[in-house]
Amino acid sequence: MYVAVKGGEKAIENAHAWLAEERRGSTDVAELSVAQIREQLSLAVNRVMAEGSLYDPDLAALAIKQARGDLIEAIFLIRAYRTTLPRFGYSNPVETAAMICDRRISATFKDAPGGQVLGPTFDYTHRLLDFKLAAEGEVPAVSEGPARTGSTPHITGFLRGEGIIQDEPASDETPGDLTREPLEFPTDRPLRLQSLTRGDEGFVLGMAYSTQRGYARNHAFVGELRIGKVPVEMDIPELGFAIEIGEIELTECETVNQFKGSKTEPPQFTRGYGLVFGQSERKSIAMALVDRALRWKELGEDNLGAPAQDEEFVLSHADNIQATGFLEHIKLPHYVDFQSELELVRKLRREAEERLTSKEAAE
């Protein structure tokens, strides 16, 4: 028998009203504006854009406000919004070599052309709480130097000249798009990169860390890390030519990995690649490490059975919206499911008791 149960509308309505009040917090404190979140919590905004897979800082800031700072909830809001947008098309691949870099460092070449440019980094801070920020503080004046003109060449370009690093030959192949076709295994590198760049930062970080700790270790160096803006260009059919439709901030990481060679490849350096919306340094390094670990098959390496080498494991669990959707659904009413389990367990128990009783009677 199936009995539909309704109810709870009033409770839900009241819960939503209370949620709105709690979101606002004490009215003794000024309300946070979306612009303040966009400008002053910009790394949270970047994470929501990267994992929400939609570059729009104002929307990401609004989502963070609505979600009370719960970034996965904010990412959920962005993912839901982006499904409502008509797709105008696909851009031409962005030219990261032409990036105007705010930051650009290499852990492999001290004297890289273009130099080691630190940018607005946390790296050399002491990680001590700065109580000056708790008071309304002035920001120190920022020094300026003679600006670079022209683009900053990729570090891997120098190694490529020597033929000592695996090449990434350009192609015009149309990549698969997991927002249009569900992921199927085995997959290819473009789909893996799409999945990783929108994957959960914590999960991708954990996977990358596992490779460093010895599960499919691949000896990564950060060949280059760069953060800056690139223009986005798209072909416009009604114009008959491509125009820039905007400019986005990206973080790009290229790792250079030791490779002893295989049956088909000579000893050389191989590469892992990370490219993420916004200033998302930890994520892009982690992405590059995981990308490299997942390339074992094409490079003819051994499958060591490490989690980071298993694309089905990595890619099926990297998406925090899929994960949280499935995880959190178990808190919703399962009254009927549970009722049937309850009946079953009672029946099994009754049967077990009966067996015990009849056994005792027989003795």
Next chain:
Amino acid sequence: MTDQTKITGGARQEWMGLLARAPEKAVLDLWANAGARPRFDWLRSPEVGGVMVRGRTGGTGAPFNLGEMTVTRCSLVLQDGTIGHGYVQGRSKPKAEAAALIDALMQTDAAETIRAKVIVPLRQQMQADRNTRAAKAAATKVEFFTMVRGED
């Protein structure tokens, strides 16, 4: 209406790109100051949509889908038949409308006025912002020096 074949694709690409990338406020302020209010009809009224941005594996290799960005587009026709297109980053319909009107007027006899009042100052503002960031980045460039060691 000027002969559209005389406008090089390169010039139009440049101003459309500039309008797409510029902050909404900068475009709307300059457009308001330009004082032009041409009559027009919509060919496609402003709509917000997404464009899937692509990258390349290793920066140079095969394309992959990186994620979407918001874009607003519209098309209109001036009374003399000139067609203007607006393709701008973000979700601002007023910005897309202004961009399409500017694009249209840049193909007419009003081009010089619009160039002087909108395009040139917009380009300068954006270049100035870009130069300031580049100068701040330059100040964070590491200057290595080697300590002399007494080992010889």
